[in-house]
Amino acid sequence: MKKWLFILLTIGSTAAVAQTPDLMPLPAHYTLSSNPYRISRTFSIEVQGEADPRMYREASRFFQRLSERTGIFFKTWLVNATSRINESGLLIKVQRKGKVELGDDESYQLQVTSSGIQLNAVTDIGAIRGLETLIQLIGSDANGYFFHGITIDDRPRFSWRGLLISQPYHFMTMDVIKRTLDAMAAVKMNVLHFYISDDQGYRIESKVFPRLHELASDGMYFTYEQVKEMLDYAHQRGIRVVPEIDVPGHSTAIIYAYPHLASVKREYTLQDHWGVFDPTLDPTKETTYTFLDSLLTEVASLFPDRYFHIGGDENTGRDWKRNPEIQSFMKAKGLNTTLALQNYFNKRVRGILEKNGKTAVGWDEVLMKEINDSTAKKYFEEGRYDQLIETAVPKDMVIQSWRGMEALLSSAKNGYKSILSKGYYIDLVQPASYHYLNDPIPFRNEVIIPDSEANFNRFESNIVEKIKKGERLLSENEEKLILGGEATMWTEHVTTETMDSRIWPRTGVIAERLWSPPHVRDVDDMYRRMDILSIQLEALGCTHIKNRDMMLRRLTGMQDVHALANVVQFLEPVQGYQRNKLNNFTRFSPYTLTVDIAAPDQKEVRDLKQKFQQFRQRTDTAWKQEARELFYSWIANDRIVQDIAKRTPALADLAQHSAHLSKLAISSLRVLNASPASFASEKKEWMTTADGVKKPIGHCELKAGEAIRDVISSLSLQ
């Protein structure tokens, strides 16, 4: 029996259309040439100028990757200060050692010609960014490998281009963190936001308060040495690591280890479930600050970055209200709201950080006033941004906006440095295009695609109106306060096996949004380049592609899972927080099922859509036979899937989706084969079928119907 797959072949089909080089992120300025540099065994690298030792290690790593991609046995492979170019090769010139800190120069100029390659940069960090560009320029033909001819003058648009990884939910091991750092470096991201503490666990060693890792980690934490290992790895790639200890809420783990810090006396245990919980540090006791002084000083000493995140989000306030002593304290101090008390707490915490030479970062709650929505909306519409926030908070605090543009705008309007995360929540498995068009400084007259979670968008419509009218939201100086953004990978619903498919390749387009000029926003071209990037990220160890079939093999015990893969390729997890609404998920749940094997924004769905759009443009009708064969293959595939699923209960969701795909195929064939008499009713029936089969089953959606809907609905009798 022959096997078959019905993924559509798109090799080379879009290459001719492309006007941009195969780079992600796209450089600020570039000029393509038809003058490639051909790579030979004698290729060599020389570094001139005062570079950090990191530069030589990265140049050696570049050599290794180049060898792996091309199969060339190079004569030399290690680059050090004495390395010289033999005949021709890559000459790197740097002016000074880069500092892995906010705002240091990351610009570079790269010129590739047939006679050689020159990479110039102010700092070695800039040169390292340039190396990542260069490795994306590898091409090949019958005569061998080459770097495409190009002249590039590149620099980032924003200085803070981050990715948050939360460790308390599903713990990510060192190898996961390392491959993530490799992939971040590949797309020129420069901040790993390392989220350490939450209700579910505390994830680094504490020598000062060892119960934190001994008791509140379930054995899953980074030791001092491992923290250093991670920092060294990031440092070599010019990536900062910003730690976060989330207080005063999200603190069950800390309280479980040290119950005297709690606002309410009760039995504490680590949370197994996901959500927002009440346990909160007691902000009225001096012992709390003594504790935090020691703890934050310890953590600050481990992480060299100037910035230190103290969380401050989602304090329910309920435990403070439950404790009469805290209520009395508030009255005595004239603190009328939970937020006022939290501001008092924040001030004390900031003091500790200042003593350690650190600048605090907080989620937008640390700044926003606790006022009701209608009042807030009124202030916002009237432009009274100062009324929305606690302007007493010192201006050197950095605000991370996760709730929406109103927070970002208000903080910038009031002189606070800000980074945007709203719209970059990659754990919500939304399409890359959504994240891509979400700009920290909204672009020209274009409108942001609204988020599906209405509660995070109370001011969004207002902003959209302003943008539509072409109004500038921020002054030039205010715009400078927007430092950049951060993609966030909250790890409730991912494991070490599935996280990569939720981060990559989509986060590559966020990296481009934060690096490339604002006018770079062609969605089709973005997808073309993202798919190329995806393979390059896999070569760095990311498992976003290869784990799909592995997980299908685990569920079936079979080596050959192509029939199942044929269905999964059209399945995407339900977007947003749907899965959080169920209470049965914990760290120990099986994250190995259909929804976990499915991935957001599937390439194959986009390919299917593109294929049908090409059909639509055809003047002949031969495409109908091609389409029929595709639909027949879906039906045949379903028979295999049902046979496997029959004895594999864990595939129940997948089997239903497969049956739906078959149903869609049958309905599609009926439309294609319809007589003039039945055509209209078959088309109507198709719409009903398509609506039916797209409904979520097992937290994922079959996207095949939507991909071909336009074409089917535009069909007419010929």
Add this chain to the structure above:
Amino acid sequence: MKKWLFILLTIGSTAAVAQTPDLMPLPAHYTLSSNPYRISRTFSIEVQGEADPRMYREASRFFQRLSERTGIFFKTWLVNATSRINESGLLIKVQRKGKVELGDDESYQLQVTSSGIQLNAVTDIGAIRGLETLIQLIGSDANGYFFHGITIDDRPRFSWRGLLISQPYHFMTMDVIKRTLDAMAAVKMNVLHFYISDDQGYRIESKVFPRLHELASDGMYFTYEQVKEMLDYAHQRGIRVVPEIDVPGHSTAIIYAYPHLASVKREYTLQDHWGVFDPTLDPTKETTYTFLDSLLTEVASLFPDRYFHIGGDENTGRDWKRNPEIQSFMKAKGLNTTLALQNYFNKRVRGILEKNGKTAVGWDEVLMKEINDSTAKKYFEEGRYDQLIETAVPKDMVIQSWRGMEALLSSAKNGYKSILSKGYYIDLVQPASYHYLNDPIPFRNEVIIPDSEANFNRFESNIVEKIKKGERLLSENEEKLILGGEATMWTEHVTTETMDSRIWPRTGVIAERLWSPPHVRDVDDMYRRMDILSIQLEALGCTHIKNRDMMLRRLTGMQDVHALANVVQFLEPVQGYQRNKLNNFTRFSPYTLTVDIAAPDQKEVRDLKQKFQQFRQRTDTAWKQEARELFYSWIANDRIVQDIAKRTPALADLAQHSAHLSKLAISSLRVLNASPASFASEKKEWMTTADGVKKPIGHCELKAGEAIRDVISSLSLQ
């Protein structure tokens, strides 16, 4: 365009034939029943008796794996001393804490019935072995998941069942070591032989001699903390870790860091290439022993196991001959040969180990006399085993035999404990069946398949004769000295990406050889069970299946590599040391090419062979059409491959093999379609073609022709 794969479907085709349960290794005694235990959400585990805390962690890990495989959301998930069975579940009874040391009790009894599961063991290590059996007993049907009904009484045949990983060539990171330990535990192996030092590097931190890791590691080493992390991980799985510091040869790394230890003064640098090199410690200087005293004491303190490997192999002796002072020393001491001097050295080293409470292990050179082959052969044939070895070596030394049976036999005959590695060199990419039939105590009248490397087999023919005659090679007491065996993964030609496909699943059959009774040696059934095991190993993180397509994607930059995979599935790396004979391979070479993507003993080759054997047994001729379609698909596939390879020079080898596959298909079709007049000549032509296409290209061989040769050659006109 539809995609297709031409791998043969064999799902369920062999299941009916099987008489054995789907277990690897097979238990010593078992009785199958048709009384399965059905798994529900309320499944629970209780541990009775005095168990090491390791038992609870392993039971919890079992729970997690069960959940991942079945998708069941269990009500409980963490097993501890207070865990009790709810309704029904798994009751584990252990008598005492196991000791992770040679020879502790690993036996267990397992009973699975519809009313519950009982696992009894003397030690918790035995119970952990039983858990690995139980997880292999998962089955499923339309009603859900179950454990197959069975009664098992199991214990290992040998007490030393090891795997050697060499760290100096290609360094294996912590995640690789951990997944290897997981896989070893799955097949009940109990020794990780951790090979630390060689000419290419020294791979653990030394606080006593820090230049070892600072200078002689290229930055690739395990810190103290990482060594402990590895040991803890192994300890939880009941796996010993035996360190090896190879002296006095294979010591360039040590000498590079501390040149005063060298036998010859010269410029030393780490070896980048593979092979046997001259640099050797100077055995005549007291400073050498002072150094080794400190170093071995340090390493001995890190690794708690009683056994410590000191290497002793492949000392070329040349550097000792080059140094007149060493020659004078030998004369003065009456040491006439290199080996005599090495024995003097070994004695001193053993003294250091004894002081640390350690027993030395050495490669067979530490025992074998340096006598010429003909004399040795004479002694061997005459049964004068004492003449072959240095009987002065203390009897508590363990001999690891890598050169052949003569060493193993001689050492056992003279009262030395021995472990066999000859025949378990998995880095030589030989078929699983070869390793499987290689028994540390040769079985009955069966003959060992001779190794292709004649120089390691000078006595093999002699032994084969004895076995053929049914002579017992060792007495019962001598047999008891054979402790077991070790598979060896020398990492010259593997990277972290490819090592798994060289270890797994083949090492599973070595594990079975060392665990299961000697009469368990049905090769067909072994392969059936090995293929099932392979998927289970992948679920533990092993990359032996999923990295194939990843590596093809890296070389092509394409998501869809099925046409390439269709060829690679029939390609196996050339067996033995062929690749070592070329001098162009180093740690930095591209181990990403066709030979690295290919894997030993491909399942698809075996499936193809099986398919054609089934054809042969058919009485109708309809199979010919099936065969024709297969051959057509090979030809069509080649067109796609050539198109891709045209612009991908790194695929040159693969393209040639693909062309050969197409050529073989054309020739096969000509045989199938031959007229009576041309039949004989087409068959003859086929043989020439098949001989031609099996020749190695790029260090790998196309196996498709051999798989179908029997059937084609037995074809007759009908």
